Amino acid sequence: MSVYLPRDKTGKPKTRVYQYDFRIKPKGAKESQRFFGSTGQATVRSAERVEARLKELAKLGQLSHAMTVAGACERYWEQKMQHTRSAKDQATNLEVISTYLGAETLVIDITPEIIAEAAARRAQARVRKYNRRTGQVEVTEHKTSLATVNRQLIQPLRRFLKYCRKPLGVPIDLTDFNWSELRYEEAEERNREIAPGDEIRYWQTLREDYHPIVEMYLISGSRSDWVELTRDKVDINAGTVRVPSRKKKPGEITVRLTPAELEIISAEMAKAPLCRYVFTYELQRGEAKGERRAITATGLRRAHSSACAAAGIEDFRIHDFRHTMASRLMRSSRNPKLVQRNLDHASISSTARYMHVMEDEVLEARGKVTTYRSSPGVVSLPSKIASNNK
16 A cells, blocks of 8 residues: 555544555564654655655664654654643744754654754745735845744754653654754843933824833843733722733743732723723724724734834834833842842843843942041051051
8 A cells, every 4th residue: 555645434534644655574573564654845846755665664664663753753743732721822933943854854863963954954945024015025135033943843853852862762762852952042132211301202203092012022021921811801890901821831830910900900991891812903994993902913013113103213122011110120129139020020130131220229239338448557557557667
């Protein structure tokens, strides 16, 4: 039997990935054995090439090690990654791994050299961007950042190979991989804080119906919870909100709201009582003009970019409101542990980046340190010593 697509009773393919199923006599065996499984390929030609390679390994008695990158990615996704909170990002990472390492590459054949070459190709790839006007994905002039290569290829690949070795049983020696050398050096993590003058101009140019949600990002220091916040997650009476957990396992945590945050959320819920989402914007044109719709991440980025451009603010992202809040909180509290807890940092080292905002206080404290060099006894000492030495 050649490669095939498994089908249900109606003849509809159960999966888009071709399977292999053949019998062959391995080297040293007394009789032929049956080998079957997934090729990890979605086209007949690719599947047949993988099958030919598998037959060669089967003859040598090595087929138990013959798992392709595509096949391993498929199993890794089905068994683990699709159940994580970051499933969408993980799907992208597995696609990058399969593309740049080669879907037909055997996992056991992966070496540090292959990974380094794949990372170099990924770093040279042009960034793709969706053009909402044309409805097409366009290639930009910008190359993939080194941080993106680390996060989409190097770091996920390390976890991927660990999974291939343990649950999937691929005998790959992980001690051969020096991940600190494979990982690209990145620019220092930015800590962009909006200046008071820039912030005033920003509020003047930002659409008014986007003011509440942006203010929530600024005063809470949250990463990305407010866009997706639904009414059922809010308890007005208790003054709390349930947001996704930032831990590895998916789930939710309950967060207490400040009076200012609670006031904003209450007001927003009252604006669109029938909307499932808390934060909404008002349609500006068309037959539905004046109606309110849920704010999306794309819509928020668009409104933010327009406001920054109109205000003359360069290189300022929505995420930088989190940095702004952290810096201001550090100045007012002078308590790194408090800032760490508010930002939900696992380590105080992540919070240390905001310590620079207290440099003025440190300089002022240093200026108060005194010595006894000018005391009367010290001043007369040199002349006294000189007279004794005569």
